[in-house]
Amino acid sequence: MAKFVFLGDLKLTDKSVRVGSKLQKIVSDAHYVIANLEGPVTQQDKPRADKKGVALKNGLGIRRLIDDLAINVLLLGNNHIYDFGEDGLLDTLSFCESRNISCAGAQSKSHDGSDIVRLEEAKVAIFSYAHQEGPVSRGRGNGYGPYALPKLQDIINQINELKSLDYLVIVVYHGGEEYFNFPWPRRMGWCRRLIDSGANLVIGTHSHSVQPVYQVAPGHYIASGLGNTYFEDSCQSNNIHARDSIALEFDSDSGRLAIHRIKADFEKCDVDIINDVSQPIDFSMFNQYFYQNWSKESRQYITGSLNRGSKRAARGEWWKRFIRPSHILFHFIRRIGFKKNRNIRDIDILLCSLPIFGKFYSKKIYAEGQNEFSF
Template identity: 35%
Template sequence: MGLENQFSIVISGDLCPTKDTEHHFISGDHEQIFGDCLPFFENADFLVGNLEFVLTDDPKPIKKSGPILYGDTAFVNIFKKAGFDLLSLANNHIKDCGEEGVQSTLKAVAKIGINTFGAARNLIEAKKPFIKEIKGKKIAFLTFAEQEFNTASENEYGANFFDPYEDLDLIAEIKKRVDHLIILYHGGIEYYEYPSPLLQKKCRRFIDKGADLVTCQHSHCIGTIERYQDKTIVYGQGNTLFGYREGNDSWNQGLLLDVQFNENDFKINYKGVQAIKEGGIRLLTEKENQKLLKKIEERSKLVNDSVFIRESWQKFCRKKESLYLPQYLALNRYFIHLNRWTNNKFISVFFLKKYLRSSHNIMRCEAHNEVIQTILKRNSKE
């Protein structure tokens, strides 16, 4: 950036090879994948992203609900060529190939010299922040993923998840050791442009405890931006690299955060990216970017309206009711008696394990749980 006390950190969203980009990953063509984003990346002093797939040459997919994402270990070279310095592994797919997949990912990324955080050999290690000193300033990066089929434990590889009984204190403790704290939160409900009431409450508490910037990933759409306590919360960066879908701008567009630091503070410039049919992404033109930012600005005006946030969430959950209720509520009282009489054989015969996994996932994942709780509360009142 030229001046001694100034530097920049660019934070991308989710990164994953798909059918339209896989051949570029195989050939190692990072220029086709990232296109005119590369000079933008190169201009940053530090480049961060979320690696949303497992790196493995011997995939052993686990049984779970939802898609399973993995690619060859050689695919990581694309991110090295693109200039990534740090990759978050705290997401809902890092354990799609079990503990072995987490191990192979950690080894592959370490081998080429990219730093990782957010997943490790146990939960204690996964909770450790990554701290980088840039031009005399200490910057801490901390990341959390919501709980699905991905979590670490005391003696098991996996991703870090947010534990409110411990991690709010952890945030405060980390902030005492650094100049700035950035939190990447891999959570929130997919395809929803506003924060749910719980997500907003959680991210605001991150700020209260010491975070200077909170950015949410995972939602596959660009959300809203809130200024809270003079700090910034981004409720959804959208996809950075996750494939092209015809006619779906919500999926195809993502937001890069260009965090420009000076002596005492920082400002954020937002730069949009667009997935292309040929496989890869490009930067939005200045005109396109201004149009996108105007839409985000208009949408974000409502983020401090608690009535709107609550009613918008209720409306969204009503649309999801036909999807969630069948997965979560499989039995009425007659079926319950029949299942007890058959010593659980009714469940074993008529409800496949995948349905039980879906129910389990809805119960434990914070975002899914908030949806089903909202739906059940409304139905019980009616």
């Protein structure tokens, strides 16, 4: 039996980051410290030729942070791990090997990978998958890059198989609604089915925001968004939550889980726990506020006011405040209207944003869940 600490997304520049004493204490008490590595650890200059959008990699700072946080499991199943191609991923795999770090979630062309880290001593299996949004993901055993999230039934079959071998099962998926403080109800329905199938923890990364942690039953939890443990990059400069995250402290013996709130400071280059430990929310409370909040955030998303804090226009650019909401609304409607880019989540967000109806519709799509995340 063992103690685990789960951290969120990591993306560092070359700067060294200091770990505060409170955070140091909880990681030193743990047998396994696990984090999502958002982008390869590499000195390669050029992103892979077909890379679209921002390419992320970890600079020299990650080395010290991994040592100071005593991270011994890195999850590579995310949308940036293959941004610097085969060479970037191979650099990352040798980095993990040189530090004796277990990893999973991505495969290279020349080496077989795995979508599961098996910690045999603790009898724990941790899945690492990237959601399928865009061309970064590859199917299982189907090439290279991050492992794509399989269909629900395929994951359930794997959970059943591991449970029959007496493993404690943890599913970590990299995907989710960026900057939302509540996950898409279909995603919650999906998480719930995994828990009902026997998974002990279902954990989400990638949202760049902290989302609620629920206890569904003793020893069974859903934490859909851990946030950015330390994510210093220009692509996060407009995110008011970029410095916030939670660490989950999980005892596989007692099944207890504790939550620690973490704050990163990019000016001082440090990261630490900022307040007292808190407990997960009992799932019986879920109905009381989830749908209402999701519906409200859907509305804010469409008008552009979700996560708007640091995006406020400068004084001399007051006109942007008026133009921005209509600009966002226009693009959102364009996404919904043109079939090529249309996805089920956008349509759900639109319907959930409607007053009164939105709350009931949110409830309906939670009950329906989702079979796969491919859009």
